[in-house]
Every structure is written in structure tokens, then in C-alpha cells.
Amino acid sequence: MSGEPVIKVRNLVKRYGELVAVNAVSFEVAKGEIFGLLGPNGAGKTTTISILSCITPPTSGSAMVSGIDVVTDSLTARSKIGVVPQEIALYPTLSARDNLMFWGRMYGLPDRTLTRRVDELLSIVQLSDRASSRIDTFSGGMKRRINIAAGLLHRPDVLFLDEPTVGIDPQTRRNILDLIKELNAEGLTILYTTHYLEEAEFLCDRVGIMDEGKMIAVGTRDELTESIGATGVIAVRADGLNDALIDWLAALPAVSKVARSEDGLTLNVVRGADLLPTVVEKLAGSGVDIHSLDVTVPNLESVFLHLTGRRLDEEHDEKS
Amino acid sequence: MRALYIALKDLKMRLRDRNTLVMMLLLPVGMTAIIGFAFGGESGISTVEFLLVAPEEGGFLAEAAAGLLSHHELFDVERATEEEARRAVAAGEKSAAVVIPEGLLDSVLTGAPAEVRVLLDPASNIKAGIVQSMIEQFISYLSAGSAVGRGVFETLDRAEPLGDSEHLALWGWMFMWMRDAWTEPPVSLDTSTTDTDDLNVHAYFAPGFAVLFLLFTMLASAKTIHEERESGTYERLMAAPLSKTSIIAGKMTGSYVLAAIQILTLIALGGLLFGIKWGSHPGATIIMALVTAAGATSLAMLIAAAARTGRQTDSVGTAIILVMSLMGGSMWPIEQAPEAFQRFGRFTFNYWAHSGFKKLVFDDAGLAGITQEISIICAMSAVFVVVAVLLLSRRRI
Numbered sequence: 001m002s003g004e005p006v007i008k009v010r011n012l013v014k015r016y017g018e019l020v021a022v023n024a025v026s027f028e029v030a031k032g033e034i035f036g037l038l039g040p041n042g043a044g045k046t047t048t049i050s051i052l053s054c055i056t057p058p059t060s061g062s063a064m065v066s067g068i069d070v071v072t073d074s075l076t077a078r079s080k081i082g083v084v085p086q087e088i089a090l091y092p093t094l095s096a097r098d099n100l101m102f103w104g105r106m107y108g109l110p111d112r113t114l115t116r117r118v119d120e121l122l123s124i125v126q127l128s129d130r131a132s133s134r135i136d137t138f139s140g141g142m143k144r145r146i147n148i149a150a151g152l153l154h155r156p157d158v159l160f161l162d163e164p165t166v167g168i169d170p171q172t173r174r175n176i177l178d179l180i181k182e183l184n185a186e187g188l189t190i191l192y193t194t195h196y197l198e199e200a201e202f203l204c205d206r207v208g209i210m211d212e213g214k215m216i217a218v219g220t221r222d223e224l225t226e227s228i229g230a231t232g233v234i235a236v237r238a239d240g241l242n243d244a245l246i247d248w249l250a251a252l253p254a255v256s257k258v259a260r261s262e263d264g265l266t267l268n269v270v271r272g273a274d275l276l277p278t279v280v281e282k283l284a285g286s287g288v289d290i291h292s293l294d295v296t297v298p299n300l301e302s303v304f305l306h307l308t309g310r311r312l313d314e315e316h317d318e319k320s
Numbered sequence: 321m322r323a324l325y326i327a328l329k330d331l332k333m334r335l336r337d338r339n340t341l342v343m344m345l346l347l348p349v350g351m352t353a354i355i356g357f358a359f360g361g362e363s364g365i366s367t368v369e370f371l372l373v374a375p376e377e378g379g380f381l382a383e384a385a386a387g388l389l390s391h392h393e394l395f396d397v398e399r400a401t402e403e404e405a406r407r408a409v410a411a412g413e414k415s416a417a418v419v420i421p422e423g424l425l426d427s428v429l430t431g432a433p434a435e436v437r438v439l440l441d442p443a444s445n446i447k448a449g450i451v452q453s454m455i456e457q458f459i460s461y462l463s464a465g466s467a468v469g470r471g472v473f474e475t476l477d478r479a480e481p482l483g484d485s486e487h488l489a490l491w492g493w494m495f496m497w498m499r500d501a502w503t504e505p506p507v508s509l510d511t512s513t514t515d516t517d518d519l520n521v522h523a524y525f526a527p528g529f530a531v532l533f534l535l536f537t538m539l540a541s542a543k544t545i546h547e548e549r550e551s552g553t554y555e556r557l558m559a560a561p562l563s564k565t566s567i568i569a570g571k572m573t574g575s576y577v578l579a580a581i582q583i584l585t586l587i588a589l590g591g592l593l594f595g596i597k598w599g600s601h602p603g604a605t606i607i608m609a610l611v612t613a614a615g616a617t618s619l620a621m622l623i624a625a626a627a628r629t630g631r632q633t634d635s636v637g638t639a640i641i642l643v644m645s646l647m648g649g650s651m652w653p654i655e656q657a658p659e660a661f662q663r664f665g666r667f668t669f670n671y672w673a674h675s676g677f678k679k680l681v682f683d684d685a686g687l688a689g690i691t692q693e694i695s696i697i698c699a700m701s702a703v704f705v706v707v708a709v710l711l712l713s714r715r716r717i
Contacts, residue, residue, distance in 0.1 A: 053559040075561045083559040087552030093333050105325045106560040150556070 006031045006158050006189045007052065012061035014047050021047040023213035024061070029158070029191060029206075034184050036204030037193040038300060040312060043210040045193040046086065049160050052191070053083045066157045079107065082156030086163045088143045089150070092136035096127060096146050099135060100153060107154035114153070121149040125179065141172030148179065158189040165199065177203055197300050197312055209304060216307050225298040226270060228306040231256055234279060235294040237264040245286055249279065263291075322562045326570025327577065334541060334578050343540065344582045348526075348533040349589055355529070355651075356522035356594065370451050371400040371408060371417040395451075409439045416440050416451035428466040429491070469494045520681075522594035527677030528650035530586040531612060531670050532641065537582055538620035539637040541575040545712070546630035568712050572621055572705070579613035599680040604687040608680060608694065612673045615697040618704035619669055625711035644668040672696045 007029035014022040022044045029035040037045040050056040052063050054074040063070045068077040090099045097118060104114040122128045125145035135143060144164060151159055161180065165173040180203060184190055194200055200207050201221055208218045217224055241264065249267060250258040254275050257268040269275050276295060283290055304312045334340045400408065405417035419437040427434035438455050469491065476482055482490070548554035557567055587609055590596040598605045623640060627633040645651050647661070648670025654662055665671045676693030679685035687694075 050555075053555075055555055055558045075563075078559060078561040081559065083556060085552045085555050087555075089552035089556040091329065091333060091553065093336050094329070098329075098332075102325065102329050103556070103560070106322055106557065106562060108322070108561065 004031050005029060006033075006066055007035070007191060008062075008064040009048075009052070010062045012048065012051060012063055013059045014044075014051060014056065015059045020213050022051070022058070025210070025213075025215045027208050027215060027218050029189060031189055032184070032187050033205045034180070034190045034192060034203050036200040036207040037191065037210055038195065038197070038200045038204075038207050038304075038312070039210035040195055040310075042212075043195075044213040045195075045210055046162055047213075048210070049083075049162050049191065049193055053081055053160055054078050079154065080157045082151035082154065082159040084148050084151040084159065084161045084164055086166060088135075088147050090135045090143065090146060093134055095132050095134055096122065096138070097131040099146060100150060103150040104153040109154060117153055117155075121152055124152075124182075125149045139172075140168050141175060144168060144172065144176055145179065148176070152183070152188075156188075158191060159183065161190060161192045163193055163195070165194070165196070173199075195312065197304075200300055207300060209300070209307065211304075211308050217303060221300060224300060224303045228303055231268045231270055232298055233294075233296040234267040234269055234276060235261075235264070235296075236267070236279070236283065237291040237293075238283060238288050239291070240286075240288040241265060241283075242286075245283065245288070248282065252278070323566040323570035323573060326557075326567060327574035330541070330544060330571065330574030331577055333544075334574070340537065340540060343533060344537050344578075345585060345589065347536075348529040348586055349593060351529045351533075352522055352526045352590070352594065355525050370395065370397060371405040371414050372397050373400055373402045373405045373417060373419040405439060409441050412441055414441065418451070418455055428462060429470070431466060431470055465494050465497070520594065520596060522590070523596040523681045524653065524678070526586070526590040526594060526596055527681070528645070528670075528674050530583055530590075530677075531616070531648075531673045532645045532650040534579055534583055534586075534612065534616045535620060535641045535645070535670075536638075538575055538579055538616045539623060539633065539641065541578055542571075542617075542620040542624035543630045543633045543637075545571055545624050546627070546633060550630060564713060568709060572617065575621065576613060576617045579617045580610055583609040583613050583616075596681065598677075599684045599686075601680070601684070601686040604685065604690060605680050607687060608676045608690055611694050611697050611701075612676070614701045615669045615673060615704075618701040618708065622704040622708040622711075625708040644670050647671070649674050669697065669700055672700075 005028040007027075009028070010026050012022050012025045013020065025044065025048060027035070037048060039045050047056065051058045052065060052070055054070050054077055057071060065077050066080040068080060070077045091102070094102070100118040100121065101114060104117060109117065118131075119128070122131050125148065127142060127145060127149075130138070130142065135146065138146070148161070148164060151161075164180075165176055168176070177199065180190060180192070190203075192199075192203060206218065206220050207224065209216050209224070217227065219227065241260075246258055246260065246265065249255055249265075252275065254270045255267050256270065259266045267275075267279070276293070280290070280293065301312055304310070400417065402417075402419055405414070405419065408414045409417050417439040419439065421434050421436065423432070424434050424436070426432060436455065436459055438452050440452060473482065473487065473490065545554075548557065554567075558564070584606070587598055587605065591598060620637065623637040624633045627636055647665040648654070648668035649665060650670045650673075654665055654671070654674075657665075672693045676690045676697070679690050679693070683689060
């Protein structure tokens with residue numbers, strides 16, 4: 001992690017009777033970072049975000065947002081945070097504009113400033129033309145976009161997004177992920193919870209993997225995959241390979257193993273994608289005729305499987 | 321200020337909801353119209369028709385009684401046999417029948433006991449009640465006339481015995497005196513049944529149904545506390561920099577303004593559609609309406625605060641409202657219930673709200689006349705609000 005931390009969480013615990021929903025969780029999120037909380041349902045992601053949003057008090061531990069303690073100074077902390085709940089937290093019979101005006105007023109924004117901000121956000125989420133339409137006439141994706149806009153009205157230091165793509169179609173999901181990327185590109189720090197691996201990999205600079213209330217790993221995707229010794233595979237189909245080339249490839253620090261096959265070779269590598277240009281350049285420069293290249297990269301699924309012994313989507317598969 | 325925005329948002333949402341508008345205005349007006357017609361026919365009772373059963377031998381007194389009763393502008397009297405009368409009342413063709421026994425004349429002249437029976441149609445209980453009340457009054461005059469007449473004749477007979485024709489003439493005078501005393505009593509009790517303007521059946525039921533549906537509207541409004549939680553907007557409200565007290569105050573204020581709009585609109589519609597005169601003290605009527613709105617709002621808020629879900633608010637709240645409305649006289653004339661039942665009814669908000677409006681309409685009471693009702697409803701509201709706020713503050717809504 002680089003940069004000043006906007007979120008600091010230390011030994012956060014939340015108990016509901018015998019159940020420990022969040023168990024000694026610690027992590028930090030730097031300014032301008034997208035930090036993902038990844039884990040299956042019931043892992044403690046939503047409870048963590050709920051504590052950070054000042055909605056649920058922790059049993060013990062501390063949490064700071066922009067240097068403000070969310071427990072002892074929750075009113076100030078709340079003004080620094082934008083929250084996008086998992087549900088469409090909007091009033092269905094009010095228009096998009098009325099909803100945004102209402103939520104802006106809840107943050108104490110004066111009407112003139114608020115009107116400008118609402119126009120701006122409607123434009124960002126590309127719904128200016130539907131500003132006067134009632135929310136219950138919107139598609140799922142449009143509702144999700146307004147739901148996100150409602151969390152941005154007061155220009156928060158950090159935006160908490162709790163599984164904002166649950167139950168929507170792939171195209172809408174992609175649009176929302178792009179919107180989040182755009183917001184982050186403008187400097188917004190984002191804490192994003194999800195149980196979708198591909199979302200965490202696509203969006204997040206760093207990921208905290210949670211399971212059964214505990215934070216079991218934190219880092220970038222590469223750091224996490226490296227930490228468990230997972231390797232990627234580059235499979236090359238080519239003519240003209242020779243032993244000298246194979247020895248050269250085997251000597252590369254990122255390559256852990258080289259194996260010849262009938263129509264080419266296979267390299268086990270730590271960072272397959274990073275190494276690919278080097279491999280291609282060397283082979284092409286040595287007069288090798290490359291027919292195809294196939295890169296298999298280790299992902300967060302491998303990390304979760306390694307750490308818990310379960311697949312992340314196991315629970316969902318069982319349920320479905 | 322933020323509480324006010326929550327109230328305005330709630331108000332806007334409720335007033336845009338067709339179901340709310342139906343519950344607020346259409347149902348109470350419709351029910352008042354239907355039940356009013358069922359109980360009393362026209363909006364004002366101009367006459368009460370009933371049958372008089374009198375024996376052939378008792379003709380003189382029966383004729384005199386019919387004359388006396390017919391003399392009152394409220395009554396339209398027809399003669400019938402007892403069998404015809406029973407059949408007509410049982411069939412609901414007549415509200416009541418009065419059966420004058422044989423020997424009534426002798427009883428009046430001699431003071432021997434006699435019994436006048438009144439047959440009543442229970443389905444037409446207001447008109448039947450009027451007949452019963454007036455016949456009771458008539459009998460008390462008859463009894464008084466009999467006692468006075470016999471005393472006078474005895475005194476006169478002692479001085480100089482009178483002949484039959486003189487007796488007859490004197491009894492004729494006595495009946496004329498009784499008629500005058502009955503129709504224009506020197507000392508009168510101002511009751512609602514002697515003035516046709518006051519007999520607007522809709523005026524009796526309109527406040528009852530207004531209170532009943534006010535409670536239902538408020539229940540739906542209070543239920544939004546749970547709806548906010550279930551839809552996730554409560555979570556978002558809690559994440560905003562405002563206190564829980566502001567949220568509760570906002571929800572209550574929105575509900576109260578809605579209640580005030582509903583009850584004042586229903587009062588206006590009652591005047592326009594049913595010709596109800598809400599008394600000659602508009603200030604008292606408005607205060608009574610606003611206090612009633614406060615009572616309904618706080619009661620509904622308490623029910624919602626005690627319930628765990630919106631669904632529970634609906635089911636438990638509906639049961640409570642219906643029982644209270646039955647016991648408190650919002651749905652029927654509780655005056656006809658046994659005294660013990662009426663005593664229980666006094667523990668309900670509905671009873672005091674209805675009582676206050678009845679005093680405004682039927683007694684033309686001013687603010688001083690409804691002080692008891694206003695005080696009791698205010699006290700109830702204060703208790704309801706305090707308990708509701710405590711419940712809502714202690715746990716997550």
C-alpha cells in the first residue's frame with residue numbers, strides 16, 4: 001500500500017450473542033485506492049462496512065475514516081463517507097431528482113449547491129433525461145446508478161459500495177464497474193465488497209479476503225497469488241525450438257519450470273503476463289515460428305481455495 | 321430542519337399514493353353514506369312513521385293518544401291491528417308500533433296499573449329509539465295528568481259532585497293541557513331527538529368513520545418506519561449525519577400533518593356532502609380535529625414501534641383499531657349498548673374522539689364543552705408518544 005491511509009481498521013470485533021460476525025479484523029486503505037473486501041456470504045463484509053458507515057457500533061476495536069473515529073465522532077465521520085447499500089435504497093414513488101435532492105438535504109447541502117450537484121451527478125450516471133421520472137419506472141441498472149449517485153452527493157472522502165452489482169445483468173454490471181473506475185480515476189477512495197472474483201480482480205488495487213468473520217489475507221492480486229506460491233502457465237506452440245533457447249528460458253528468474261511438448265513447450269511462471277513480451281521477443285528473435293501462445297494466470301480463486309479449502313462460489317452453487 | 325425534510329418527503333409520498341387517498345377520503349365518506357342510509361335513510365330524519373294499535377273500547381283515549389302523538393311534527397302515525405303492527409315492524413316496514421292496552425282509559429281515570437307496549441325494529445334503531453323515547457315521555461305526561469286530574473276531580477266532587485258530561489269536558493281539557501305540555505313543555509330538557517336538524521344520521525356516523533379511517537391511514541403511515549428498514553433507506557438515513565431522534569421526529573411530523581389534512585378534509589366533506597353542521601364554534605371544531613389527529617398519529621406510531629415488522633404492524637394494528645372502534649362507538653351507536661360495555665369503551669381513544677365531535681354537532685358545544693375530551697386525548701397522546709419514542713430509540717427500527 002502506498003499513500004496516506006484514509007481508512008484505518010484495528011482489531012475490529014462485532015459479536016451478536018454467541019456469533020462473532022467480525023473477528024479481529026485489521027486493514028488500511030490508502031487515499032485514491034479501490035480496496036475490495038472479498039468473501040462468501042456471511043463472511044462479515046457487510047457488517048464491517050456497516051461499522052465503518054457508523055450504522056452498527058463495534059463490540060471492540062477501532063475504525064477511523066479520514067482520521068475521524070467512527071464510534072466516538074460518528075456524526076463528523078458520516079459526513080466524510082458515502083454509502084451505497086446493497087439494496088436499492090431509494091424511494092420508488094419519487095423521481096430520480098426528488099430522491100437525490102432528499103438525500104442531499106440529509107447531508108445538509110444548501111439547495112443551490114445541491115441542485116447543481118444533482119444535475120452533475122445525473123449527467124455522470126447518464127440519466128439527465130430521466131431526472132423527472134419516478135424510480136419505479138426505471139430498469140434495475142438505472143436504479144443502481146441512481147443508488148450510487150445518492151452516495152456521492154456530498155463529495156465524500158471515501159465511498160462504501162456494498163455488493164452494488166448483485167442481481168443485475170452482465171452489461172449493466174459492466175457499466176457500473178466502469179462508472180466506479182471513472183469515479184476512482186477522479187481521486188475517490190473506494191471500499192468495495194463483493195463475492196464475485198472477477199469484479200475484485202477487475203476493479204481493486206488491493207483485496208482483503210474475508211471468511212467466517214476473519215480477514216485471512218490482504219494484498220494485491222499478485223502479492224496474494226505469490227504468497228501461496230501459485231504459478232501461471234505460458235503454453236507455446238511453435239516450430240524451431242532448440243535446447244539453447246530452452247536453457248535460456250529456464251534461467252529466467254520468474255520461470256520455475258520448463259517442459260517440452262510435442263508441438264512446443266510449457267513454462268511455469270510467477271507472473272505470466274509480465275513475462276510474456278520477453279518470451280515472445282526472444283523466440284521471434286531466434287527465428288522460431290510461433291503458432292500460438294496461451295497464458296493461464298493464477299487468480300484470487302486459487303488464493304481463496306488455498307486458504308480455506310473451499311471454492312468461493314461453492315456456497316452459491318450449492319444454493320442454486 | 322432535516323426532520324422537516326423527512327416529514328415533507330413522507331407527506332409527498334403518501335399523498336401520491338392512490339391507496340392512501342382511497343383510505344383517507346373515499347372509504348370514510350363511502351362508509352358514512354352507506355351506514356347512514358342503512359340506519360336512517362335520508363341525511364336528515366324529517367318524520368318517524370309508526371303504527372298505533374288501540375282497542376275498540378278504549379277509543380276515546382286511543383283517539384286522544386293518537387291525537388297527542390300526531391300533534392308532534394316529527395311523527396306520522398297510522399292505525400293498525402296488533403297483528404298488522406307486529407308483521408310490519410318485523411318486516412322492517414315500520415320502525416315501531418305502540419300498543420295501547422284495553423282499559424287504559426280506566427287506568428288514567430282511576431289510577432289502576434296499565435302497560436303501553438312499544439314494538440321496535442332493531443334494524444332501525446335510531447328511529448325506533450326516538451319513538452321509544454317520545455312514548456316514554458308521553459306516558460309520563462299521561463301518568464302525571466291522570467294523577468293531577470284525579471286529584472282535581474276528587475276535590476271538586478267533595479265540594480259539589482260533577483255529572484258525566486262535566487267529567488268528560490274536564491278530561492277533554494286535561495288532555496289538551498297534556499298535549500300542550502308535551503309538545504311545548506314549560507320546562508324542557510334539550511335532547512337531540514326533538515330537533516329535526518340534529519337528527520342527521522350521517523352527522524352521527526361521519527365522526528366515527530372519520531376516526532376509524534384516520535387510524536387506518538396513520539397505521540399505514542407509521543408502518544413506513546418498517547418499510548424504510550426493509551427497503552434499505554433506513555440504513556442510508558442512519559449513515560447520513562443526522563440523529564435517530566431527527567428521523568423519528570420527521571416520521572411523526574409527516575404522519576401528523578397527513579392526519580390533520582385527512583380529518584379537516586373529512587369535516588369539510590361532511591358539511592358539503594351530508595349537510596352536517598359541525599356546530600357554531602369553528603375554532604373548537606378545528607382544535608378537536610387537530611387533537612384527534614394527534615391521538616391517531618401517536619397511537620399508530622406506538623403500534624408500529626411495538627411491532628417488529630411492517631406485516632406485524634398491519635395485522636396487530638388492524639385488530640386493535642377494529643376492537644377499539646367497536647368499543648368506542650366509531651362503527652355503531654354505542655349509546656344503545658349496556659352500561660358496562662360503554663364503561664369499557666371509555667378506555668378507547670375512539671370513544672373520546674367521537675364524544676367530542678358529537679358534542680360539537682348535537683350540543684353545539686364550544687371549546688369549554690369539549691375540554692374533557694381534549695384533555696383525555698392529549699393525555700393519551702402524550703403517553704403513546706413517550707412509549708413509542710422509547711421503543712424506537714432502544715432498538716434498531
